[in-house]
Amino acid sequence: MSIQRVTSKSRIRITISAPGDKSISHRAIMFGALASGVTEIEGFLPGEDCLSTIACFRKLGVDIAAAGDRVTVNGKGLWGLTAPGEDALDVGNSGTTMRLITGVLAGQSFDSRLTGDASIKKRPMKRVFDPLRLMGAKFSDHETAPFTICGRPLKGVSYTLIVASAQVKSAIILAALYAKGETIITESQPTRDHTEIMLKYFGADLKKDGRLISVKPVPRLYARKVQIPGDISSAAFFIALGLITPESEITVTGVGINPTRTGIIDAFISMGGRISITNRRTIDGEETADITARSSNLKGTDIYGAMIPRMIDEIPILAAAAAFAEGRTVIRDAEELKYKESNRIRAMAMELSKLGGQVSETPDGMIIEGGRPLFGTIVDSHGDHRIAMSLAIAACAISGDTFIKNSECVNISFSNFFELLKV
Numbered sequence: 001m002s003i004q005r006v007t008s009k010s011r012i013r014i015t016i017s018a019p020g021d022k023s024i025s026h027r028a029i030m031f032g033a034l035a036s037g038v039t040e041i042e043g044f045l046p047g048e049d050c051l052s053t054i055a056c057f058r059k060l061g062v063d064i065a066a067a068g069d070r071v072t073v074n075g076k077g078l079w080g081l082t083a084p085g086e087d088a089l090d091v092g093n094s095g096t097t098m099r100l101i102t103g104v105l106a107g108q109s110f111d112s113r114l115t116g117d118a119s120i121k122k123r124p125m126k127r128v129f130d131p132l133r134l135m136g137a138k139f140s141d142h143e144t145a146p147f148t149i150c151g152r153p154l155k156g157v158s159y160t161l162i163v164a165s166a167q168v169k170s171a172i173i174l175a176a177l178y179a180k181g182e183t184i185i186t187e188s189q190p191t192r193d194h195t196e197i198m199l200k201y202f203g204a205d206l207k208k209d210g211r212l213i214s215v216k217p218v219p220r221l222y223a224r225k226v227q228i229p230g231d232i233s234s235a236a237f238f239i240a241l242g243l244i245t246p247e248s249e250i251t252v253t254g255v256g257i258n259p260t261r262t263g264i265i266d267a268f269i270s271m272g273g274r275i276s277i278t279n280r281r282t283i284d285g286e287e288t289a290d291i292t293a294r295s296s297n298l299k300g301t302d303i304y305g306a307m308i309p310r311m312i313d314e315i316p317i318l319a320a321a322a323a324f325a326e327g328r329t330v331i332r333d334a335e336e337l338k339y340k341e342s343n344r345i346r347a348m349a350m351e352l353s354k355l356g357g358q359v360s361e362t363p364d365g366m367i368i369e370g371g372r373p374l375f376g377t378i379v380d381s382h383g384d385h386r387i388a389m390s391l392a393i394a395a396c397a398i399s400g401d402t403f404i405k406n407s408e409c410v411n412i413s414f415s416n417f418f419e420l421l422k423v
């Protein structure tokens with residue numbers, strides 16, 4: 001276990017580039033593996049989660065060469081994956097790998113076994129198994145990892161998503177590539193649409209009409225060059241840092257600003273955050289920009305409904321920033337946070353309270369009474385990268401040193417986070 005010390009800071013004036021987008025990095029490897037030809041990826045996130053995706057596809061017979069943020073995937077074609085052998089595919093801590101690969105493997109002509117770390121073994125799979133079972137898929141009885149996927153011929157279905165989840169949606173879309181006939185998915189609330197954007201770019205027959213997504217099987221996907229934007233979920237920590245530390249101005253360059261991901265920017269602006277977005281450009285269908293955050297007098301806010309899926313991974317950092325805002329922040333409709341790498345509602349309420357924050361858990365979110373004096377102490381990441389980084393950012397704006405236990409989990413998505421924080 002590593003313990004990271006974080007000291008109080010002010011007058012931070014830096015420009016940094018965000019690490020590659022985690023969601024898009026996973027998808028670039030997967031779709032590259034299923035395409036015909038060589039996919040070249042730039043801006044890949046070499047974090048532990050995305051490396052788990054590479055390791056799984058290598059076990060499925062795909063030749064992948066990775067050097068830092070550049071990756072070359074020698075695609076095997078839609079039907080070219082090979083049985084993984086005796087060992088289970090290990091997804092590590094990565095929920096995205098587990099859910100999406102299940103969609104790919106359900107329609108194969110071989111069986112596969114999936115496992116992962118202690119946190120992944122608690123994460124729900126029924127939400128993925130249920131729609132895939134309607135398509136004809138078969139799984140071992142276990143509704144959490146480890147489980148077996150018994151490859152079967154699949155058929156297209158019409159399915160309305162019960163949970164607002166991009167991972168579940170993506171698993172169905174990937175299974176639909178292997179299904180006979182058309183699959184139609186209805187989203188109850190919009191979630192990140194990187195799968196739809198990138199699969200179309202790779203030549204899939206996928207159409208979107210409002211909340212409806214339809215997918216028809218195609219004989220092949222085509223390898224592409226992929227440029228991955230910076231991850232707004234990682235940028236959010238430094239944007240928050242700029243807002244809550246005195247006399248600061250922080251710019252994060254090349255950040256993906258896909259509207260399904262920018263809820264955190266809207267939330268910070270609604271709190272009075274001084275944020276500017278410049279240098280907008282679109283690469284491979286994904287819009288990117290530079291984002292600058294300046295020290296701000298934040299006010300409490302209410303976050304609920306359709307905002308939640310647009311900032312699902314940023315609620316911990318929003319909660320941390322809310323502890324420095326004047327007044328109350330109420331987060332509702334966020335029960336999904338209980339099923340992430342940790343129970344993020346409980347973890348943030350518990351750890352911010354240790355720092356002196358007044359935070360109460362509710363069944364579907366939390367209430368933060370902002371503006372209380374906070375003091376450095378010992379806190380715990382709960383083994384969750386986003387909890388570790390949210391606490392570290394809060395620690396920069398309070399008096400005294402803070403010690404974060406189990407801080408090594410930042411390697412999941414942002415391995416140089418603590419180096420960048422030494423400003």
Ligand code: S3P
Pocket residue numbers: 022023024096164165166167168170191192312313336
């Ligand atoms: C992700 C979707 C979200 C998010 C996760 C990455 C993705 O999960 O929390 O970090 O890449 O599709 P859900 O779809 O389960 O909400």
